[in-house]
Amino acid sequence: MAVECVCLLAQEHVKFRIPELHSIASIHGINLSHDGSSEKISPFLKLKMPNLSCCQQILERSMTVRYILELWGSGSSVDELVRSLNQYPPDKMELYGNTTFRINIETYNKKISQGQKQEYIKVLSFLPLDGKVNLNNPEHEFSLLLDFGDDNNAATDKPCQLFFGRLIGQGQRHLLKKFSLKTRHFIGNTSMDPLLSFLMANQGKARPGTLIFDPFVGTGNILLACAHFGGHVIGSDIDKNLVQGRGCKSSRANCKWKARDEVMRTNFRQAGLEQLFVDAIIADASRSVLRATPIFDAIITDPPYGVREGVRKLKADNNSVDTPYPAIKLGRLSDVIISLLHFASCYLTLHGRLVFWLPVHRQSYDDGLLPLHPCLALVANSEQTLFRHISRRLITMEKIRPHQTDVTLETLTGQNIGFQSMCDRFRDNYFSSPS
Numbered sequence: 427m428a429v430e431c432v433c434l435l436a437q438e439h440v441k442f443r444i445p446e447l448h449s450i451a452s453i454h455g456i457n458l459s460h461d462g463s464s465e466k467i468s469p470f471l472k473l474k475m476p477n478l479s480c481c482q483q484i485l486e487r488s489m490t491v492r493y494i495l496e497l498w499g500s501g502s503s504v505d506e507l508v509r510s511l512n513q514y515p516p517d518k519m520e521l522y523g524n525t526t527f528r529i530n531i532e533t534y535n536k537k538i539s540q541g542q543k544q545e546y547i548k549v550l551s552f553l554p555l556d557g558k559v560n561l562n563n564p565e566h567e568f569s570l571l572l573d574f575g576d577d578n579n580a581a582t583d584k585p586c587q588l589f590f591g592r593l594i595g596q597g598q599r600h601l602l603k604k605f606s607l608k609t610r611h612f613i614g615n616t617s618m619d620p621l622l623s624f625l626m627a628n629q630g631k632a633r634p635g636t637l638i639f640d641p642f643v644g645t646g647n648i649l650l651a652c653a654h655f656g657g658h659v660i661g662s663d664i665d666k667n668l669v670q671g672r673g674c675k676s677s678r679a680n681c682k683w684k685a686r687d688e689v690m691r692t693n694f695r696q697a698g699l700e701q702l703f704v705d706a707i708i709a710d711a712s713r714s715v716l717r718a719t720p721i722f723d724a725i726i727t728d729p730p731y732g733v734r735e736g737v738r739k740l741k742a743d744n745n746s747v748d749t750p751y752p753a754i755k756l757g758r759l760s761d762v763i764i765s766l767l768h769f770a771s772c773y774l775t776l777h778g779r780l781v782f783w784l785p786v787h788r789q790s791y792d793d794g795l796l797p798l799h800p801c802l803a804l805v806a807n808s809e810q811t812l813f814r815h816i817s818r819r820l821i822t823m824e825k826i827r828p829h830q831t832d833v834t835l836e837t838l839t840g841q842n843i844g845f846q847s848m849c850d851r852f853r854d855n856y857f858s859s860p861s
Contacts, residue, residue: 495591630724
């Protein structure tokens with residue numbers, strides 16, 4: 427039997443919230459319907475789920491959902507809320523009538539006094555909650571959500587939307603403390619924020635039984651999030667200092683050189699996930715050393731943008747087998763992205779996902795100029811604003827048909843001329859645009 431719910435969403439990375447919900451629902455085969463969009467600002471989102479266990483499956487992975495309520499009633503005024511609550515089946519309410527409980531009040535876009543909160547709670551006194559109030563350790567929690575509109579400069583006097591329901595459970599935001607970079611043994615200058623790493627892992631549908639690859643692995647933070655969700659992970663990087671670590675300058679405060687154990691594997695051991703870490707190899711992402719066969723269920727990565735980290739690849743004329751570390755030259759960002767799409771079409775399993783960051787100059791960005799590949803379909807495109815003129819977009823693509831041998835790297839390059847022009851101007855725009 428379908429269940430109506432309401433989510434309280436986190437107020438950060440707003441444009442990532444709906445894509446994450448859809449990706450998690452896709453993992454579990456949940457038929458999800460809701461009343462929001464990726465542009466929705468309000469943290470309150472009404473959902474219709476097949477059953478309560480589906481809500482738990484969402485909560486077990488979500489980083490953008492704070493908690494989910496089983497919706498008992500809603501309305502655009504207090505009177506409407508009361509009428510809605512009176513229509514909720516009494517037998518369902520009575521299941522919680524003789525248990526200890528607590529009622530929380532959450533507001534959006536306006537703070538209200540403790541006295542005002544008590545007035546709202548008095549309105550709910552007709553509910554058949556006859557058990558004792560326990561503020562510290564209740565058997566059940568209920569929440570009243572008050573929405574005072576989206577205009578930060580002109581909040582409404584009275585809430586324009588009210589929701590009341592029983593707490594089903596909380597999301598996974600507690601993981602942000604466990605995986606904080608402050609406690610990480612091995613970090614780098616461009617280590618990915620833990621929240622974004624988990625969002626990427628959810629977009630890539632990391633789960634037990636999957637093999638996930640990061641061709642620009644760096645310090646391995648993205649793969650660490652994927653491993654937490656049960657995926658086996660493998661990475662590569664052209665920078666031997668990141669992969670091997672020893673004898674190199676440390677990124678940690680007050681440390682001149684990296685310790686012997688300051689390597690990627692140590693972070694997995696620290697998190698209790700070493701058994702899911704396959705390996706990290708030194709390799710040029712544009713020249714795959716792997717056998718050309720679909721082996722990865724997801725490719726999740728953050729390519730270098732040419733700003734803090736250079737876009738590097740091997741020199742074409744330096745292929746001597748006697749050189750342990752061949753010479754490296756700078757490349758173009760557009761070449762990296764187009765090569766990544768070509769790589770994904772070859773190595774992803776059918777319906778596997780490619781998830782990557784694309785830096786853009788906001789004024790010159792155009793959805794119509796995103797890179798295209800006949801084997802890959804766009805699933806999500808979420809923007810993270812970095813500065814007034816600069817942002818980056820988390821692009822999620824899914825492999826929809828087997829690799830086509832007639833689609834070569836040269837063919838792709840010719841089909842994405844507009845993208846190349848937009849992409850290769852990014853570095854100049856970054857340094858010329860005012861912050």
